[in-house]
Amino acid sequence: MPEEAPTDDRIRPLAIVCVLATLSLIIAFLGATPARVSATEMLGQARAAGDSAFIASHRGGGATAPENTLPAISAALAGGFDYVEIDVALTADRVPVLMHDGTVDRTTDGHGPLSALTLAEVKTLDAGSWFAPEFAGTSVPTFTEVLDLLDESGHRAIVELKGEWDADAVAGAVGEITARGLERRVAVSSFDARTLAMTGAASGVVARLFILRHLPDDVVAAAQEAGVRGLVVARRAVIDRPEIVEELHAAGIRVVVYTLNDDTQWDEVTALGVDGIVTDDPATLSLWQQGVAGQR
Numbered sequence: 582m583p584e585e586a587p588t589d590d591r592i593r594p595l596a597i598v599c600v601l602a603t604l605s606l607i608i609a610f611l612g613a614t615p616a617r618v619s620a621t622e623m624l625g626q627a628r629a630a631g632d633s634a635f636i637a638s639h640r641g642g643g644a645t646a647p648e649n650t651l652p653a654i655s656a657a658l659a660g661g662f663d664y665v666e667i668d669v670a671l672t673a674d675r676v677p678v679l680m681h682d683g684t685v686d687r688t689t690d691g692h693g694p695l696s697a698l699t700l701a702e703v704k705t706l707d708a709g710s711w712f713a714p715e716f717a718g719t720s721v722p723t724f725t726e727v728l729d730l731l732d733e734s735g736h737r738a739i740v741e742l743k744g745e746w747d748a749d750a751v752a753g754a755v756g757e758i759t760a761r762g763l764e765r766r767v768a769v770s771s772f773d774a775r776t777l778a779m780t781g782a783a784s785g786v787v788a789r790l791f792i793l794r795h796l797p798d799d800v801v802a803a804a805q806e807a808g809v810r811g812l813v814v815a816r817r818a819v820i821d822r823p824e825i826v827e828e829l830h831a832a833g834i835r836v837v838v839y840t841l842n843d844d845t846q847w848d849e850v851t852a853l854g855v856d857g858i859v860t861d862d863p864a865t866l867s868l869w870q871q872g873v874a875g876q877r
Contacts, residue, residue: 615786618765620810620835623737623788627830630854633870635663637739638863639840640681641727647712648688649679651722651730658734662863665736669724669754670743676700677724677754683744687711689721696744725757728767737766739790739813739837739859748779755783770813781808790837793818800825801832811835811856816846819853826853844869 620627625635640648642657642665649668657665668681673696685691685698689706700723709719724740731738742751758767769780770790777789788810796818797803804812812829816838819826826836837857838850847858847869860866 617786618788623768624811624835628854628856634855635857636863636866637664637666637859638662639666639859639861641667644861647709647716650708650719658736664739666739668741668743670695672700672703674699675750679722728761732761739768739770741770742776746776751779752783774807801828804834813837823853
């Protein structure tokens with residue numbers, strides 16, 4: 582006897598179940614967002630007293646080539662240091678370029694505020710002759726040029742946003758980071774809490790670091806309120822309040838100290854268990870750390 586064909590009453594529940602299952606998968610897929618980069622992923626495990634801190638090459642490696650230029654960054658990346666630290670500011674036409682100062686006078690042959698010059702004008706400047714004759718003609722790099730170099734290298738960067746940024750400019754810079762899949766290798770830092778808040782709004786993934794010259798009374802609460810993974814702190818502030826290193830570590834926050842260039846300074850902050858050291862001389866710091874490790 583032929584098998585009875587399924588009735589509509591039997592098909593309908595099965596179809597509903599299938600549709601609901603499909604919708605659940607779609608919702609789960611659309612709702613899935615990358616997890617925010619943890620302090621450990623971006624900056625490593627919290628150090629104990631005496632442990633070697635990670636090394637961040639200041640201004641892209643300004644000891645060997647003109648600061649915040651592609652030659653300096655290339656040298657730092659080739660040196661294998663943990664992080665390259667760079668300064669990014671906006672031109673008059675709101676293009677992010679590498680520049681530490683508010684004006685172009687010190688590190689180029691130009692004059693005046695960076696914010697008054699267009700990218701085309703900035704690109705005509707010589708950013709290398711002041712450092713050494715062999716770097717004559719070196720240009721001021723754009724942020725995207727540096728990100729492309731970083732992408733190829735496989736290394737990490739700490740990017741300080743200098744000057745005044747608005748939400749669109751921050752979103753644009755963060756968008757360039759995420760477009761290259763670098764959101765787990767680039768941390769954004771700033772002295773300005775507002776800039777860091779805009780960075781957080783632009784990306785729930787990219788790690789943020791708060792730069793502080795002076796520490797608030799409740800530094801842990803301040804860091805947590807800012808939603809940062811670490812603090813980049815002036816050396817004197819840490820030396821005056823050494824207990825804050827353990828307090829921040831207990832809260833899952835890392836401590837990076839700037840800008841230290843001699844073994845006396847390296848020794849005193851390493852003894853406190855800081856997690857990172859920003860330096861103009863990463864090669865010598867690396868050798869010093871190897872020597873100290875060999876004595877333990």
